Amino acid sequence: MSSAQIVSIVIGVIIAECTDIAPWLAKQLVRWSAQLQYLDRARAVIRAEELEAVIDSRPGKLFKLVTALLFTLQAGISWTRRAVHWWMLAREIGKGPTSAPTESDPLTEETTNLGADIADTPTRAAAKPRARRSGTGLSAKVLPELQKIAAELGVSGTGRMRKSQLITAIQEKQRETSD
Structure with missing residues (x-):
């Protein structure tokens, strides 16, 4: 220095x-x-x-x-x-x-x-933790739970779906697997 x-x-x-x-x-x-x-x-x-x-x-x-x-x-x-x-x-x-x-x-x-x-x-x-919706079935679940169910059923692209779209996709996949 x-x-x-x-x-x-x-x-x-x-x-x-x-x-x-x-x-x-x-x-x-x-x-x-x-x-x-x-x-x-x-x-x-x-x-x-x-x-x-x-x-x-x-x-x-x-x-x-x-x-x-x-x-x-x-x-x-x-x-x-x-x-x-x-x-x-x-x-x-x-x-x-x-x-x-x-x-x-x-x-x-x-x-x-x-x-x-x-x-x-x-x-x-x-x-903040999300409050659960009242009701039964899929509509009572929060989005991350629906995404997990959809992933288990093999539904792809769930990260970009709205809740209503996700419920519809899960219901369709459940119908396909039950037939």
């Missing part, structure tokens, strides 16, 4: 410690990471306040910034895991993409638009 590089690093550290840029940036990063990590807006605000208190308790302005960067890294990892989980869940139940997500996919739009209201995402509803 040359002496010019060392001098520039030392000057950068001195400027960061003598100005309020590092603590301001640390608080901005903490607020953003809390919004990224939590879907519930109220919980994100509370967590941001808690993290800001941690940042304020740190000695030294650069240490505050480094701490905020670590909080942001953790939030990014958490967000990535959640996005991958939702994408895999959507693929598993047959509603998601068959390959990599594209710009028009609801999951991709939600995960790439960080400024959107995270609490009202369509994927949050997809992650």
Whole structure:
């Protein structure tokens, strides 16, 4: 490392410690990471306040910034895991993409638009367990159960069928096998 590089690093550290840029940036990063990590807006605000208190308790302005960067890294990892989980869940139940997500996919739009209201995402509803419909027979079953039955009967292309189409295909296949 040359002496010019060392001098520039030392000057950068001195400027960061003598100005309020590092603590301001640390608080901005903490607020953003809390919004990224939590879907519930109220919980994100509370967590941001808690993290800001941690940042304020740190000695030294650069240490505050480094701490905020670590909080942001953790939030990014958490967000990535959640996005991958939702994408895999959507693929598993047959509603998601068959390959990599594209710009028009609801999951991709939600995960790439960080400024959107995270609490009202369509994927949050997809992650909740589905309520069973009342009734009997095939119409009482949820789509993944129907897809499993169809696969056992040898019906192909079930991932793209609507529930009514799937029920019809299962009934036709059952009629064929009983004849």
